[in-house]
Amino acid sequence: MTDRIAEPWGARTPYAAGQRWPDRMDTELAEGLDPEAVDWTQSAAVLHSNGDGIDIASHNGRIAGVRGRRADRVNHGRVDPKDLFGWQANNSPDRLTVPLVRDSGRLVESDWDTAMNRIVATTKALLRDAGPGSIGFYTSGQLMLEEYYTLGVIARAGLGTNHIDGNTRLCTATAEWALKETFGCDGQPGSYTDVDHADVIALYGHNVAETQTVLWSRMLDRLAGANPPQIICVDPRETPVAKEATVHLAPVPGTNLALMNGLLHEVIAHDWVDHDYIAAHTVGYDALAACVAEYPPERVATICDVAADDLRRAAEIIGHAQRLLSTVLQGFYQSHQATAAAVAVNNLNVIRGMLGRPGAGILQMNGQPTAQNTRECGANGDLPGFRNWRNDGHVAELARLWNVDIATIPHYSEPTHAMQMLRFAEQGTLRMLWVSATNPAVSLPELRRIRHILGQTRLFLVVQDIFATETAELADVVLPAAAWGEKTGVFTNADRTVHISDKAVDPPGQARPDLEIFCDYAERMDFRDSDGAPLIAWRDPEAAFEAWKRCSAGRPCDYTGLSYEKLRGSSGIQWPCNAEHPDGTERLYTDGEFWSKPDDCESYGKDLITGGSIEPTQYRAANPDGKAMLRPAGYTPPHERPVDDDELWLTTGRTVYHFHTRTKTGRAPQLNDAAPQVWVQLSAGDAGRRGIRDGDLAVIRSPRGCVQARARVGGIRDGVAFLPFHYGYWDADDDGHHRAANELTITDWDPVSKQPHFKTSVVRISRGANADRSGW
Numbered sequence: 001m002t003d004r005i006a007e008p009w010g011a012r013t014p015y016a017a018g019q020r021w022p023d024r025m026d027t028e029l030a031e032g033l034d035p036e037a038v039d040w041t042q043s044a045a046v047l048h049s050n051g052d053g054i055d056i057a058s059h060n061g062r063i064a065g066v067r068g069r070r071a072d073r074v075n076h077g078r079v080d081p082k083d084l085f086g087w088q089a090n091n092s093p094d095r096l097t098v099p100l101v102r103d104s105g106r107l108v109e110s111d112w113d114t115a116m117n118r119i120v121a122t123t124k125a126l127l128r129d130a131g132p133g134s135i136g137f138y139t140s141g142q143l144m145l146e147e148y149y150t151l152g153v154i155a156r157a158g159l160g161t162n163h164i165d166g167n168t169r170l171c172t173a174t175a176e177w178a179l180k181e182t183f184g185c186d187g188q189p190g191s192y193t194d195v196d197h198a199d200v201i202a203l204y205g206h207n208v209a210e211t212q213t214v215l216w217s218r219m220l221d222r223l224a225g226a227n228p229p230q231i232i233c234v235d236p237r238e239t240p241v242a243k244e245a246t247v248h249l250a251p252v253p254g255t256n257l258a259l260m261n262g263l264l265h266e267v268i269a270h271d272w273v274d275h276d277y278i279a280a281h282t283v284g285y286d287a288l289a290a291c292v293a294e295y296p297p298e299r300v301a302t303i304c305d306v307a308a309d310d311l312r313r314a315a316e317i318i319g320h321a322q323r324l325l326s327t328v329l330q331g332f333y334q335s336h337q338a339t340a341a342a343v344a345v346n347n348l349n350v351i352r353g354m355l356g357r358p359g360a361g362i363l364q365m366n367g368q369p370t371a372q373n374t375r376e377c378g379a380n381g382d383l384p385g386f387r388n389w390r391n392d393g394h395v396a397e398l399a400r401l402w403n404v405d406i407a408t409i410p411h412y413s414e415p416t417h418a419m420q421m422l423r424f425a426e427q428g429t430l431r432m433l434w435v436s437a438t439n440p441a442v443s444l445p446e447l448r449r450i451r452h453i454l455g456q457t458r459l460f461l462v463v464q465d466i467f468a469t470e471t472a473e474l475a476d477v478v479l480p481a482a483a484w485g486e487k488t489g490v491f492t493n494a495d496r497t498v499h500i501s502d503k504a505v506d507p508p509g510q511a512r513p514d515l516e517i518f519c520d521y522a523e524r525m526d527f528r529d530s531d532g533a534p535l536i537a538w539r540d541p542e543a544a545f546e547a548w549k550r551c552s553a554g555r556p557c558d559y560t561g562l563s564y565e566k567l568r569g570s571s572g573i574q575w576p577c578n579a580e581h582p583d584g585t586e587r588l589y590t591d592g593e594f595w596s597k598p599d600d601c602e603s604y605g606k607d608l609i610t611g612g613s614i615e616p617t618q619y620r621a622a623n624p625d626g627k628a629m630l631r632p633a634g635y636t637p638p639h640e641r642p643v644d645d646d647e648l649w650l651t652t653g654r655t656v657y658h659f660h661t662r663t664k665t666g667r668a669p670q671l672n673d674a675a676p677q678v679w680v681q682l683s684a685g686d687a688g689r690r691g692i693r694d695g696d697l698a699v700i701r702s703p704r705g706c707v708q709a710r711a712r713v714g715g716i717r718d719g720v721a722f723l724p725f726h727y728g729y730w731d732a733d734d735d736g737h738h739r740a741a742n743e744l745t746i747t748d749w750d751p752v753s754k755q756p757h758f759k760t761s762v763v764r765i766s767r768g769a770n771a772d773r774s775g776w
């Protein structure tokens with residue numbers, strides 16, 4: 001048995017281009033248990049967006065292990081190390097098991113009636129005194145499809161508030177917007193099987209090795225087989241991906257767009273473009289060519305601090321690829337000019353005609369396991385079914401489906417994004433915030449400000465979680481939820497693969513599935529449709545799924561061909577799945593037809609530099625026939641950047657052993673022991689200049705706060721420091737110093753996607769626990 005902490009990717013199973021990726025069965029069971037003696041329940045992974053099919057083992061009413069599903073198209077039996085060990089958190093003795101309410105300033109144990117009645121009474125008082133705009137919902141990328149859809153209907157048609165968003169705003173808002181800007185609509189064009197065929201794989205700000213380990217195993221197995229692909233890696237750190245790369249470009253943070261314009265410049269200057277594809281299927285090529293003409297390699301080399309020859313080599317490899325697979329993630333999405341840079345990756349694939357065939361694809365990645373569903377179901381800043389809030393026909397479809405007056409469904413402005421909701425709470429116009437399955441007191445930028453906002457007495461804060469998180473500590477009501485494995489539902493991964501996850505065991509104590517909690521709220525609020533019937537006409541997951549299917553009909557994310565029964569037993573299935581595609585759909589846009597026609601599209605788009613909305617008439621004029629849109633944008637520098645040698649870029653991100661704020665992985669002994677404390681990574685040169693050696697304590701300061709961490713020297717470019725963002729304060733240092741990366745990060749976001757800039761802020765770093773912590 002491989003030690004999967006020491007070797008996160010497990011053993012190699014090499015394969016050649018175009019062959020089927022071999023199976024490998026990974027299993028982990030509680031000590032002493034026999035695989036024959038436990039019950040197995042079908043599920044999928046929830047500690048990343050890869051969507052690995054797994055079975056949950058249960059024994060005596062408790063989860064007792066996991067194994068990979070050999071038949072699943074995504075993982076062919078493999079399991080990520082976080083999933084191998086993370087299930088132990090379900091059994092943790094400190095799970096939330098009863099509702100809590102705040103009395104005389106303290107959270108005390110209560111019961112469901114008391115807790116729900118407080119929420120209902122507050123809602124009703126606010127509706128009466130201040131209107132629906134005083135109420136907001138901040139949800140997740142980790143609930144299930146049925147739960148998001150129900151919450152979306154409650155918010156939009158029950159209360160009529162425009163304030164509903166997911167933590168997907170921090171995660172994949174840019175993926176979504178990059179797809180809307182280029183293809184008119186969300187929906188991942190590519191497929192994981194593109195890895196089996198690609199001759200070039202380009203990874204942009206995506207440390208797939210640590211964040212989607214099973215997908216990286218697929219790439220490693222290609223690299224170990226015949227006709228391996230060439231790898232291009234764009235990352236300021238020497239990640240495991242960078243180590244396998246043919247060319248590794250390590251730009252200064254915040255310069256991705258300049259780098260992309262440089263690559264586009266080279267590909268266009270050498271005419272490595274597919275003119276037939278461009279003529280038949282795109283608009284905007286001339287403007288793109290004119291824009292990137294300003295980005296010759298020497299200029300880009302100066303902006304990004306990369307070698308001009310490396311940039312040329314990367315462009316040549318991309319320019320000569322026959323089957324180019326591009327993947328993008330947080331190094332682009334959480335950085336400066338996020339949407340513009342992610343769109344530039346689309347531009348590169350599109351002008352090379354690298355779309356819709358095996359190996360030629362784009363994966364604007366997701367991060368969280370169910371982020372795709374937050375977006376589809378309208379639990380974020382979109383209407384359900386990728387409908388366009390500016391298209392009255394789309395809103396009318398929803399009004400008919402839900403049998404409510406069209407005026408009930410807010411569509412007077414873009415749905416409120418999470419950072420704006422917090423601003424409203426800060427200003428006092430948002431008076432109730434219901435947080436489900438996210439831990440903003442650790443994961444949002446500038447935590448001192450966030451604590452202040454969430455801790456205000458004038459804000460009624462509801463937190464629905466499985467543990468007493470840092471955020472729950474600030475709540476007025478805490479609702480104990482059932483976790484994965486304790487409830488049934490469906491969710492969709494980054495390549496549109498839909499999985500069912502069945503209930504394996506009962507939740508602890510009085511904890512209830514999130515769906516039940518939302519339905520209970522709807523019933524107590526007595527939301528009705530135009531005929532006086534209950535607005536939420538379902539109580540169980542399967543009925544909610546059937547309701548969602550009707551909402552998805554005819555839209556790009558069409559689920560009408562799926563059912564619980566069809567999802568049980570074999571592999572996950574990729575949407576759209578309908579009468580026309582009964583077995584699902586491997587790749588979108590195989591015929592060069594897009595969802596970008598003016599009457600179909602999810603958005604008319606925004607200006608990539610300013611974020612200003614494009615008017616429907618402008619859109620209609622520019623793209624009447626619904627082609628792919630080539631969208632240029634020029635580079636502008638980040639708002640905050642180092643001004644002298646003392647200051648460094650701070651970038652933040654992940655390690656392979658932990659998931660986010662560690663509520664699960666911090667409670668799994670193997671994972672906790674692998675990375676129990678925060679560290680700061682900096683280059684040998686930057687460390688040396690500060691007298692810092694490997695293992696020394698360092699103090700990291702920004703204009704917003706201060707963190708203490710041990711130094712890890714090397715593996716990162718000069719001028720940049722990296723902090724993992726996983727460590728909150730529930731198990732802080734003995735001396736009580738802060739260790740959450742977000743004490744330092746900046747309140748700033750991309751103008752198009754509104755995704756915060758977790759990858760670009762400025763810090764000063766000094767050696768020793770006694771270093772100055774005060775001031776900036």
Ligand SMILES: Nc1nc2c(c(=O)[nH]1)N[C@H]1C(S)=C(S)[C@@H](COP(=O)(O)OP(=O)(O)OC[C@H]3O[C@@H](n4cnc5c(=O)[nH]c(N)nc54)[C@H](O)[C@@H]3O)O[C@H]1N2
Nearest residue numbers: 048205207211253254329330331367368653654656659660
């Ligand atoms: N182990 C683990 N896996 C996870 C998660 C987890 O918490 N732990 N979370 C899941 C979720 S929700 C997400 S969103 C994904 C995230 O997955 P990734 O995006 O792969 O992870 P990150 O570490 O956030 O960032 C990726 C890389 O961006 C680089 N980077 C930083 N700044 C820049 C920049 O300015 N330009 C460029 N080009 N690169 C830059 C960082 O050095 C880092 O290696 O992972 C998912 N999988």
Ligand SMILES: Nc1nc2c(c(=O)[nH]1)N[C@H]1C(S)=C(S)[C@@H](COP(=O)(O)OP(=O)(O)OC[C@H]3O[C@@H](n4cnc5c(=O)[nH]c(N)nc54)[C@H](O)[C@@H]3O)O[C@H]1N2
Nearest residue numbers: 170171437438439443464465481652653660661663725758
């Ligand atoms: N500095 C910095 N900050 C970042 C990032 C970064 O790279 N750098 N990345 C950002 C990204 S991409 C993301 S996705 C966010 C993640 O940030 P969060 O969403 O805040 O992180 P999680 O720890 O995953 O929080 C999920 C919460 O849901 C709870 N939970 C789990 N399952 C269930 C369930 O079934 N029901 C309920 N009700 N609760 C459940 C967990 O206990 C946990 O408290 O962080 C963002 N913040």
Ligand SMILES: [Mo]
Nearest residue numbers: 170171367368
């Ligand atoms: Mo994420």
